[in-house]
Amino acid sequence: MxxxxxxxxxxxxxxxxxxxxxxxxxxxxxxxxxxxxxxxxxxxxxxxxxxxTPDYIVEAAVEACRNPKYHRYTPAGGLPELKAAIAAKTLRDSGYEVEASQVLVTNGGKQAIYEAFAAVLDPGDEVIVPAPYWTTYPESIRLAGGVPVEVVADETTGYRVSVEQLEAARTERTKVVLFVSPSNPTGSVYSEADAKAIGEWAAEHGLWVLTDEIYEHLVYGDAKFTSLPVLVPALRDKCIIVNGVAKTYAMTGWRVGWVIAPQDVIKAATNLQSHATSNVSNVAQIAALAAVSGNLDxxxxxxxxxxxxxxxxxxxxxxxxxxxxxxxxxxxxxxxxxxxxxxxxxxxxxxxxxxxxxxxxxxxxxxxxxxxxxxxxxxxxxxxxxxxxxxxxxxxxxxxxxxxxxxx
The missing domain is CATH 3.90.1150.10 (Aspartate Aminotransferase, domain 1)
Structure with a gap:
């Protein structure tokens, strides 16, 4: 051996x-x-x-390149005008009202996910992860010292997990439940009733919820996107939203995402980012500002x-x-x-x-x-x-x- x-x-x-x-x-x-x-x-x-990427977004970036203001360091947590615009966009698109101080601008959705988990997990804390899952979720949890606990759904339920499955996976070490709708990799979307039931279950047990809303605008037929803290206001103080411009605005290469969370979590995640990467590229941030401030045509x-x-x-x-x-x-x-x-x-x-x-x-x-x-x-x-x-x-x-x- x-x-x-x-x-x-x-x-x-x-x-x-x-x-x-x-x-x-x-x-x-x-x-x-x-x-x-x-x-x-x-x-x-x-x-x-x-x-x-739409032309008006590209043009905003070109102008930013020419502006010496954006040739320098800016706040690690994001340009103030972009944070305010993300807060306004969140109210417009999902009806969730947050302050700019609850927003952290990140280098894409992946950094948002990692920093969110890193901000709330201690070694050994468990995160319930519905599977099929996007490949980055369990790796981010492990990097943050947490333990992913998989709950598997299959094609017979449209790849949607039930409250009963989540409850069966909950232990005294459970701290966070991951909620993703619409889903990568399956494209599944939870009904408002099912999403609300999951949110109420999490609130009842005092769990944090990390919800990935990156595909919020890509739903079809009778399906509807609903934001979990809007459905269950009791979650506000323990809900973390991750999102970004990549999918909605065809901006995968621009690398701009964000975290929306209670202010203490945002402060902790911003401190982490200040040492890991500092600010997101200013040019990309200005492009994102044009994106989230514009219409959805x-x-x-x-x-x-x-x-x-x-x-x-x-x-x-x-x-x-x-x-x-x-x-x-x-x-x-x-x-x-x-x-x-x-x-x-x-x-x-x-x-x-x-x-x-x-x-x-x-x-x-x-x-x-x-x-x-x-x-x-x-x-x-x-x-x-x-x-x-x-x-x-x-x-x-x-x-x-x-x-x-x-x-x-």
Whole structure:
């Protein structure tokens, strides 16, 4: 038996060495590398709108570049005018009234999530994490010293967890429950009644709630976005909202997110950010200011395209024997179950997991998808429909033809 490597001989710390690579970014990077090599790869991996950032936002950034005021350090917690605009946007879009002092501007949604957990978790504190989950949530919890506790929902419930499941997972160490609606990776949206029930359960037990509202404007059909602290005012003093401009305004590369929380949490998270990164790029902050202060016309147009693509993708996936794909109500992802295909022969191979099936799809038909293992639920694939209509149809058609060859 080989003993563990002594800390004195370890080149990378155990804490950082335990972090897994972002699976979604890894798949996207591999697809882009193959494209660069001349391969006709179609990538369904990245959660990134294929639209350009609206012109008026870009122009605001250009002007900021020319202004010496923004060539210098600014407050670590964000430009005061942007914090005020985020507070105003939150009232406009969700009916939740907050002060600018309750806002921290971060380098994208990922930093918002990490700093929020870091501000409230002590070592060993548990966070209930509904699965399927976005890959970054459990890693951020662990980095902050917490322990993620997974509660799994599947396609039979539309990937929505129940209060009964959450209660079964609650222990004396539970401090936070994560709530995400609309969801990445599944596109599920909780009804107002179900969201309220979860919020009231959390308030009853004195739990913190971290709610990720990044997809608030991307809902379809009869689904509606509702902000948890609006539904359950009793949560106000223990609710943390994370959000950003990435999805709503096609600004994934601009890296501007934010945290909305009680003032003591914001002060603590701002102190952390002051040592980690200082202020977010001023140019990006001014672009975000133009975004959140403007109207929602651009996202309305994107939503129409996403809705059309959503319906096309779900229909085509459900035409494949052995695949079942619930219709997502939000975000821009489909999350089909492929459990019936695991172990079947496809072109001389028998994939034993959704990881192996995703690899087979990439190798055989040059289509990149993300396996469910990345989101805590083996037996599924995530496909983003935030890409052009022609590529979407071509990519799913390739998958259809390949998986039609599956045999026992």
């Amino acid at each position: 080989t003993s563990a490597t002594p800390s004195s001989e370890r080149r990378v710390s155990a804490r950082i060495g335990a972090i897994s690579e972002s699976a979604t970014l890894a798949v996207d990077a591999k697809a882009k590398a193959l494209k660069a090599a001349g391969r006709p790869v179609i990538g369904f991996g990245a959660g990134e709108p294929d639209f350009p 651009a996202v309305a147009e994107m939503r129409k395209a996403f809705d059309r693509r959503r319906q096309t993708m779900v229909r085509m996936l459900n035409e494949i024997d052995g695949v079942f794909c619930p219709t997502p109500e939000g975000a821009f992802y489909a999350y089909p179950s492929v459990k019936e295909l695991i172990g079947k022969e496809i072109r001389g191979k028998r994939p034993q997991s959704s990881v192996e099936l995703a690899a087979l799809i990439l190798d055989e038909v040059e289509v990149a998808v993300v396996p469910g293992e990345a989101f805590g639920t083996p037996g599924y694939l995530r496909l983003s429909y935030a890409l052009g209509d022609e590529d979407l149809v071509e990519g799913v058609s390739r998958i259809q033809k390949l998986l039609a060859e599956a045999k026992a």
